[in-house]
Amino acid sequence: MFFRILRKSLSRQKGKVLISMIAIIMGASIPSAMLNVSLDINEKIGAEFRKFGANLLVVPKSDTIEIGIGDISLSSVKDQQYINESDIYKIKTINWSKNVFGYAPFLYQVVSAKAKTNGEEQQVVLTGTWFEKNISLEEGEIFTTGVRKINSWWWNVEGEWIEDIETISDTIYCMIGKSVAEKLSLNLGDEIEVTYRETVQETTKNLTVVGIITSGGSEDNHIFVPLLVAQSLTNRENRVHTVQVSALCIGCPIETIADEIETKISYIEAKTILQMTNAEMNVLEKIQMMLALITIIALLATILGVSTTLTTSVLERRTEIGLMKSIGAEDRKIGALFFAESSIIGLLGGFFGFLIGIVGAQFVGILVFDSLVTPQVIVLPIVLGISLLVSLLASLVPVKRAMGIEPMIVLRGL
Amino acid sequence: MMVTGYIQTHNLSRVYDGQTWALNNVNLTIEEGDWVSIIGPSGSGKTTLLNMIGCLDKPTEGSVVINGITVNTLNQRQLTQFRREQIGLIFQQHYLIPYLTALENVLIAMYYHSSVNEKKAIEVLAKVGIEHQRQLNNKPSKLSGGEQQRVCIARALINEPKILVADEPTGNLDQKNGQVVMDLIHNLYEVGHTILLVTHNMDIAKQGNQILQIVDGKVWSSN
Numbered sequence: 001m002f003f004r005i006l007r008k009s010l011s012r013q014k015g016k017v018l019i020s021m022i023a024i025i026m027g028a029s030i031p032s033a034m035l036n037v038s039l040d041i042n043e044k045i046g047a048e049f050r051k052f053g054a055n056l057l058v059v060p061k062s063d064t065i066e067i068g069i070g071d072i073s074l075s076s077v078k079d080q081q082y083i084n085e086s087d088i089y090k091i092k093t094i095n096w097s098k099n100v101f102g103y104a105p106f107l108y109q110v111v112s113a114k115a116k117t118n119g120e121e122q123q124v125v126l127t128g129t130w131f132e133k134n135i136s137l138e139e140g141e142i143f144t145t146g147v148r149k150i151n152s153w154w155w156n157v158e159g160e161w162i163e164d165i166e167t168i169s170d171t172i173y174c175m176i177g178k179s180v181a182e183k184l185s186l187n188l189g190d191e192i193e194v195t196y197r198e199t200v201q202e203t204t205k206n207l208t209v210v211g212i213i214t215s216g217g218s219e220d221n222h223i224f225v226p227l228l229v230a231q232s233l234t235n236r237e238n239r240v241h242t243v244q245v246s247a248l249c250i251g252c253p254i255e256t257i258a259d260e261i262e263t264k265i266s267y268i269e270a271k272t273i274l275q276m277t278n279a280e281m282n283v284l285e286k287i288q289m290m291l292a293l294i295t296i297i298a299l300l301a302t303i304l305g306v307s308t309t310l311t312t313s314v315l316e317r318r319t320e321i322g323l324m325k326s327i328g329a330e331d332r333k334i335g336a337l338f339f340a341e342s343s344i345i346g347l348l349g350g351f352f353g354f355l356i357g358i359v360g361a362q363f364v365g366i367l368v369f370d371s372l373v374t375p376q377v378i379v380l381p382i383v384l385g386i387s388l389l390v391s392l393l394a395s396l397v398p399v400k401r402a403m404g405i406e407p408m409i410v411l412r413g414l
Numbered sequence: 415m416m417v418t419g420y421i422q423t424h425n426l427s428r429v430y431d432g433q434t435w436a437l438n439n440v441n442l443t444i445e446e447g448d449w450v451s452i453i454g455p456s457g458s459g460k461t462t463l464l465n466m467i468g469c470l471d472k473p474t475e476g477s478v479v480i481n482g483i484t485v486n487t488l489n490q491r492q493l494t495q496f497r498r499e500q501i502g503l504i505f506q507q508h509y510l511i512p513y514l515t516a517l518e519n520v521l522i523a524m525y526y527h528s529s530v531n532e533k534k535a536i537e538v539l540a541k542v543g544i545e546h547q548r549q550l551n552n553k554p555s556k557l558s559g560g561e562q563q564r565v566c567i568a569r570a571l572i573n574e575p576k577i578l579v580a581d582e583p584t585g586n587l588d589q590k591n592g593q594v595v596m597d598l599i600h601n602l603y604e605v606g607h608t609i610l611l612v613t614h615n616m617d618i619a620k621q622g623n624q625i626l627q628i629v630d631g632k633v634w635s636s637n
């Protein structure tokens with residue numbers, strides 16, 4: 001019987017239910033967006049941390065180059081500074097060199113890439129690196145290193161890996177990220193024309209796609225070429241932006257390795273991924289705090305709005321409430337009816353708010369992190385809980401009013 | 415037994431807002447099975463008296479004793495429970511819950527009282543002449559005034575109260591429907607219910623075995 005009354009009472013006041021529900025939807029969509037964003041970003045950072053082959057990033061001092069993990073980038077290029085390619089070998093000359101499993105230099109440049117097959121053109125990051133390079137160490141030892149060594153286990157490559165080259169020939173091979181392949185509709189074997197424009201000068205090279213990389217990270221948006229190609233295209237002989245170092249570190253002093261590298265190459269900084277993660281976490285924390293604040297304000301506004309609507313509804317229904325009481329309803333049954341009504345409004349509103357929050361999370365994700373946000377299922381119960389709480393808080397005042405209504409108002413014929 | 419009278423009021427007064435003496439020192443004795451008709455001009459305190467005996471409101475002074483229980487000493491919860499068990503209320507305007515059907519309006523009183531028994535509700539509705547499926551499942555807005563008032567009577571009777579309190583039950587009905595309702599009340603009187611009935615209609619009032627006249631909050635009994 002209770003549910004029969006509840007259902008009919010709700011469907012009777014569709015307008016008010018809708019208004020309250022919209023208020024809850026708006027209120028709930030904000031924590032939903034917030035939680036989706038922060039959980040997803042946390043997860044991504046965590047996942048990158050786990051799967052990232054490299055755990056040290058070498059950058060020029062006072063570096064302002066875009067540093068990031070995976071597809072989360074939080075700072076941007078302002079002033080270009082470089083590391084000399086000829087200095088990189090020194091990384092393998094430190095005391096802890098045995099723990100240096102591999103490293104790879106990176107030179108980045110935004111170029112315009114044009115697919116020869118269909119003429120589509122896009123601005124893309126062209127990344128020059130070593131793939132599998134043999135280096136002679138001082139003792140005459142040969143050391144093989146490059147992205148293939150440090151990253152191969154989490155880059156999923158369709159087609160072939162490319163090889164490093166000593167001289168630039170007519171046919172240059174490249175690997176492209178999955179997103180680049182999608183944007184330019186490229187397949188294995190297709191040709192791309194990349195153009196680097198400086199103020200007056202324009203350099204163009206033709207590349208043949210031999211591999212497509214899926215990493216789930218920022219690599220998906222890059223075109224990879226041998227370092228030499230990137231250097232010659234952008235007139236930066238012997239230069240690289242960063243070096244990723246993979247140190248095998250089971251209980252080894254990663255900080256010491258970083259310090260040693262810094263003393264060997266005086267003009268660089270070696271950051272552990274942990275540090276970067278912390279730095280990003282700080283930014284993330286600030287964003288989260290801001291979102292939390294907005295959430296609280298939004299929820300307070302929701303409580304106020306819903307409370308007002310429900311109070312109006314109680315006033316409109318006071319004869320009905322008086323009647324229920326006069327025919328024997330105890331206060332707690334009246335309270336239960338109104339709490340149940342607002343719980344339903346709260347839960348439904350919470351559900352739709354959750355959905356809208358997911359959409360909102362995409363905007364935040366794209367705006368702030370340049371990445372789509374994967375919806376997190378765990379957010380649903382949390383948001384439902386919050387909406388339920390909000391709707392129950394909002395109904396405290398109206399329910400109290402309802403319980404205070406005197407049964408005699410019915411007989412008086414108000 | 416020393417206590418006589420099924421319903422008694424002792425020096426009962428009700429003052430609204432500290433100035434309106436709606437009831438002024440009323441002493442009444444009503445026996446079980448009585449039909450008491452209450453008459454009096456508008457604003458004289460008839461509804462106020464019913465509120466007191468119907469346990470909907472508490473006196474400012476004095477006491478109301480029903481079946482040996484001094485009801486004005488009960489707390490809100492006990493009062494609600496007492497009302498639910500002992501008293502059936504019929505209002506001047508036939509108040510029904512607008513979004514429930516005729517049947518559900520009766521069921522809800524059972525629900526608040528104890529447990530819902532649809533079969534019994536249908537039986538009681540049949541007694542007041544609401545028996546078509548269509549009538550049972552109609553919302554109050556789709557019932558005639560007489561039908562609505564009969565649903566109210568069914569609702570008042572569903573928990574088998576001893577006392578029936580009716581505030582101008584025919585006030586809003588035409589002659590024919592009024593007659594149907596009065597016949598029903600007459601039947602209830604005959605099977606032993608104690609009835610308090612406010613009316614403006616002298617013919618109706620005379621059907622009772624006691625007539626109380628109220629003027630300015632004071633009661634004049636006339637048999």
Ligand SMILES: Nc1ncnc2c1ncn2[C@@H]1O[C@H](COP(=O)(O)OP(=O)(O)OP(=O)(O)O)[C@@H](O)[C@H]1O
Binds near residue numbers: 431435455457461
């Ligand atoms: N809740 C209230 N607050 C203040 N004054 C009230 C209240 N209820 C009734 N009154 C006043 O008390 C007096 C008695 O009212 P009551 O409703 O008992 O009259 P009544 O005899 O039922 O009249 P009617 O025949 O018009 O229904 C009136 O003067 C009325 O204005």
Ligand SMILES: [Mg+2]
Binds near residue numbers: 460461462581
């Ligand atoms: Mg009255």
